[in-house]
Structure formats: structure tokens, C-alpha cells
Amino acid sequence: MTSTALAPFPWGEVWGQDAAVETLRQAAEDPAALSHAWLITGPPGSGRSTLAYAFAAALISDSPDDEKTMRQVLAGTHPDLTALRTDKVIITIAEARSLVERSYFAPSVGRYRVIVVEDADRMVERTSNVLLKALEEPPEQTVWVLCAPSEADLLPTIRSRVRPLRLREPDVADVARLITLRTGLDDATAEQSARHAQRHIGMAQRLATDDGARRRRDETLRAVLGVRGVSTAVEVAGRIIQAATDDAKALTAERDAAERAALLRTVGVAEGQAVPPALRSQISALEDDQKKRATRSLRDGIDRVLTDLQSLYRDVVMLQYGRDGGLINLELRDELDALAAAWPVERSILVLDAIAATRESLERNVSPLLAVESLLVTISSGRTP
Template sequence: MESAPIVHELPWGDVWGQDEAVAQLQAAASDPASMTHAWLITGPPGSGRSTLAYAFAARLIAGDGDGVDHVMRQVLAGTHPDLTALRTEGVIISIKDARALVERSYFSPSLGRYRVIVVEDADRMTERTSNVLLKALEEPPERTVWILCAPSDADLLPTIRSRVRTLRLRDPEVADVARLIVQRTGVDPAVAEQSARLAQRHIGMAQRLATDAASRTRREQILRAVLGVRGVGDAVEIAGRIVQAATEDAKALTAERDEAERASLLRTLGVPEGAAVPPAVRGQVNALEDEQKRRATRSLRDGIDRVLTDLQSLYRDTLMLQFGRDTDLINRELEQDLRALAAAWTMQRTLTVLDQITLTRSNLEFNAAPVLALESMLITVASGRTP
């Protein structure tokens, strides 16, 4: 017997390539008796886990009564009173934010069937923050649903994992992502394929690469520069270039938004454009600026992390060539250089560099100075030995 086709309508219209997950959540939302009140949606960056979480939240809150579409649109826009969402743009989720979520979780739904708490990037919770959520996840009120999102269940504490139902999203193929990028942007299919491959199937990053030639050029320049590292002097120079490029990228992504937020806050506080900020409201402006600084730090770290992901793909390709496999290279445009590197290096040296990239990522998560962490990593690239 064939299963019924999935209808991709509101709220599922923006969920792409996850038919099995959509079917599972649709079934859960339609059968309150089998509902689980704490979910963990996992998937690689760009797989759509947050999009799916909000679609599920919309369906849970709206139910099947009158005005369903209107309620769903409110939820998807983030304006429904029964939705509480935490989208942290800092390095970590604070205990204060976690406590606020727990407090909200004990409120009864005001209009919808359920109160839904969505936590994006739940992997950014420290152990102490995770412990704040434990009891609320274990014994939530009857009509409260928690939806956590993270790259993998391994990114959360075992005590959290034991209290949630995990839904793992599939990793899309390069060809699938390329087709989606063509549909969304109209770019040349060859550019879309290259971008999807270089982004390692991360949909958002693939779209950015496909529509921004400067981003593609900058990526290639950084990888070629790293391939040319021969000593400590090169390591210092290239580390500085990577941090500078990530800093400029972060500023470009946040500057316009920061200014708009500040202008909006000042209008709300009744401060005329161009006027000095009165002492009475300076605290609120300072609080906004502090939040923007935390967001800028996260954006910088994310930019450097993206470079580390690109470097992992570079040395992954090198290792593949050392094993005699050349049919699934990510960085095909650099194949000639990678073949030369694969011939010059031992497999052990390549593995040492890959291990050091992983260690660098971990060190940055623990607030290591970006330039120093990258310098250390690039010295390993130059020497084949950890400092």
C-alpha cells in the first residue's frame, strides 16, 4: 500500500528536502495522544532544522479549527503569544536566557493548542545552562512542547538527550542543493553546482557563494595562501589575513542591522534623529550596544569557523588522493595543487593537520585568541608537527 503524498503547504512550504521528517512531525501534530513534549531536531548546518522547528510549532499551535492559516502565519512570523523562541547570536546561551525560557514554559497557552518553546543552536548551552532546562524537559506541563535544534545529538549533554525525542534530518546531495539554488536565484547551473559543492551542501552558504563572486574568489585566495605556507612568517601573515577577512565580513553582515536597531530604539524612546542620548535612556542604548558586540563576536567566530571548514575540506581532499580516490573531491578547482601536496606529504602528516584544525576549532569555542589559534594551526601546516 502506497503512503499518502506529503502536502507541502503552509506551514511546511519552506521546508525543503526533508519529506520523511515532515511526515513524522505532521503525524505527531495530528495525534495528541502520541505527542512527545520534548523534541530535538538535528542536522548539519543549512539542513533546515530551524525552518522545520517553526513549521512544526505553527502546526502544533494552530490545530485544525477556524482561522488556521492566520494563526500559522503569526507563528511563522514570530508574533504569536504562544510561541517563545530563543535565537542566540552570542557565543553561548546564557543561564539568564534559559531561566526565562523555563519560566515561560509553565504558562498555559493563551490562544492556541500548545505553548511551544523553540531553542535554536541548543548546542551553545554550557553544562550549567543545560541543567537549568532539565526538569522542565523531563516534566513539562501538559500543553507545553519544547523543540531544540542542534547539529547533532552528541552536541548536547546525555541528560538532555535522554529527555527528548530526536529527529535526524538527512544530508542533501550536492545536485539537490544546486537545483534549489538555481530555482531560488536563477544563477548558471555550473555556478550553482560549484557553490553547493564548495559549501559542502550547506544551503545558505551555497546560495551566498552562488550569488557573490567576491566570496568565491576570497575563499579560493585563502585556500591557495594556506597551501603556500612554508614557515612561521607565512603562518603569522596568513593568520592575520584570515582574521581580517572574517572581521570585515562580520562588519558587513552586521553594520546595517546594528544601525537600524539603534535608530529604531531611539525612535521608540522619543529621541530625535541626531540628538544626544539623554542620561535617562543611556542604559537601554548601552544594553543594545552590548548585545550587538556579542553578536559581532559570534559573527566573527562563525566566519573563522567557516574558514576552518573550508580547510578541512582541502586536507580531506588531499587524504582522498593519497588513498587513490579522486571521484568525490570538494575542491576540484585546486586538484593540480592537491595532487602535488598528496605526493609530497605522508598520510600521517595530512592526518596531523586535520587533527590540528579540529583542535583549533575547539580552542576557539573556549575563547582562544583567534590570531594565536590560527598561527599555531598554520605552523603545523608548515612543519607537519604540532607546536
């Protein structure tokens, strides 16, 4: 497979998406090929956001040689780029209205004004409706770029107003080569990380470079395999939630502190000085956003665990059907063979259905601990609670 890692700036970081890169490069260079709104879809880790910002950089810059402008865009500091990177559970109506308002501004210095919406699938119907008119009739020099896992994650009214661009899912070997190139790690570690991450580039890099993350994944899967009843299900569920909580806190604590310090500097409050009453509402608003982000981070952590469990029982089903090629958890082959022999395939499928149901429960704000406990009881008993 040819690699866009060798493509000219700013496309070099878009890995393994040659056809999509070529489509967007032509659109950036030829107004006749440019649509006013795009929807970039692909599985997690396929490079949706990376491609969106490379496209924005190419659109805003004066020419393919205008590297200074493109670097500003990629850094998120160019005035003609408006980007919504949400770490919260949903994109709010207020955020959508702000995007629409910005979309009607003429470009200040670039060729186009570009609105990038990451995780556009986090919009509920009312929020999506705010964008409709702006997507249907944007100013001539405004381009919208939405990112989502699939077209089905957005309303039909949104899909009808955008040009879709579907990214390919990279192979394990593709991701492993990229990890080796980026980190210099040995081929075996890169291959294992790419396989365990199920070709998610960002997660593969984290697994490859974080011994703790690799260890926690292995311990979690082995602990779930060891669940034998309600008492151990409750114990293991508690450990999973605690590990996800600790991970979420570690990922957000430093960022939260930096945001608070930056806000205090902006409003002229020295470190350690009491916050004046007139400014407390701003601090409260920031803290509220940070709490929402922490909730999203915890859910994402639990979802990663569910993804790992899904890979485990998917491997079991494959073995039960006599297929041993393409297994994800090769390091647990003995345990997988034992489980495949001990269970009927119907039980394995029941477990996979329970994992999907747990995901849906978490999206409905069910207690994460109760949801995971219920899942582990199903796994250990072969029956839904």
C-alpha cells in the same frame, strides 16, 4: 529523491527531509503522537531551524488551513511562539530562565505554546540544568523544540527528556537543485556552490549569489597552499583574520544600527537627540549584546575558513588513498595532486588534527590570530609548534 519543496504550507521550505516532515505533521495533527519536548539534530545547513518553525506553525494554528496564523508564527510575531535565536557565544542562564517562565504560560490564542531553542548546544551545564524540570514536566499545552547539530552536543539529562529527530544530510545534487530553483542561476554555479559549501544550504546560497564570497574562498585556499614558512604563515593568518573581521562587521553593522534605532523609538528618543541618563543602561545592555554577537559572528567566519581548509586536506587524504571521487575542491585538482604526491599521508592527517585542535582553541577563547598562525605553521612545516 522526493522533495518536500512541494509539500503544503508551512512545510514547503523544508528541503529534502520528507521522513522528518511526515513525523512532525502527524504529531501536529494527532495529540497521541505528540511529545512534549523534541530535539531536532542534523548537520549545519540541513534545515533544523526551518523545520522547527514549520512545526511550531502547525502546532499553534487551528487547522492545516489556518495560513494566517502560520505566517505569523513563521514571522516570529505570534504571541504563542517563544523563540531563542542567539548570535552570542553561549545561551545565558538569564535567557534560559526567561524561556522556562514563558513555558508555563497558557496559550493565548493558539492550540499550543511552543518554545523553540536554536543552537541549544550553546548551553553550558549550569544553563542546561535550568531547563530540566520544565522539559520533564511541562504544562499540557506547551511544546519544547530544541535544535542542535547532534544529540552528543547536549547533556544526557537533557537528551533523556526529549524525543530525538535526526535529519538526513542532503546530497550535493539535492542542494544544487534547490539553489537553481531559488536563484535561477546556472547549473554549474549551483553545483560548485553546493560542493564548496559541503551541502550547507544557507552557505551554498550565499556562495552562489555572492561573487565576493566565492572569490575570498578561492583566495584563502590558494594563500594557505602557498605558505612556506613562519613569515608567510603570519602574513596569511593576518589576512584571514582581517577578512573574517570585515565580513562579520558587514553582516552585523546594519542590524546593529536598526536595533539601536528601534530601541530609541520605543523609549521616545528622537534621532540625534541625547539619550537621557535614565535610559543609558538600556542602550549599554543592547551594545553589550551586540558586542557578544560580533564575537560570535567573527568566530563563525573563522570556523567557515577552517571548514574550507578541512575540505582541502580531506581531498588530499582521499587522493593519497587512491580515491578521486567526491572531491570538494575540483578547481584545485592540480595543486591537490601535487600535494598528495609530495606529502606522506601521516602529514595530511596531522594537518586535519591541527584544524580540529584550532577549533577547540577558539572555543576556549584563544586569540583567533594566534590560533590561525599556529595552524598555518603546522601546515607549512608538518610539525606542531
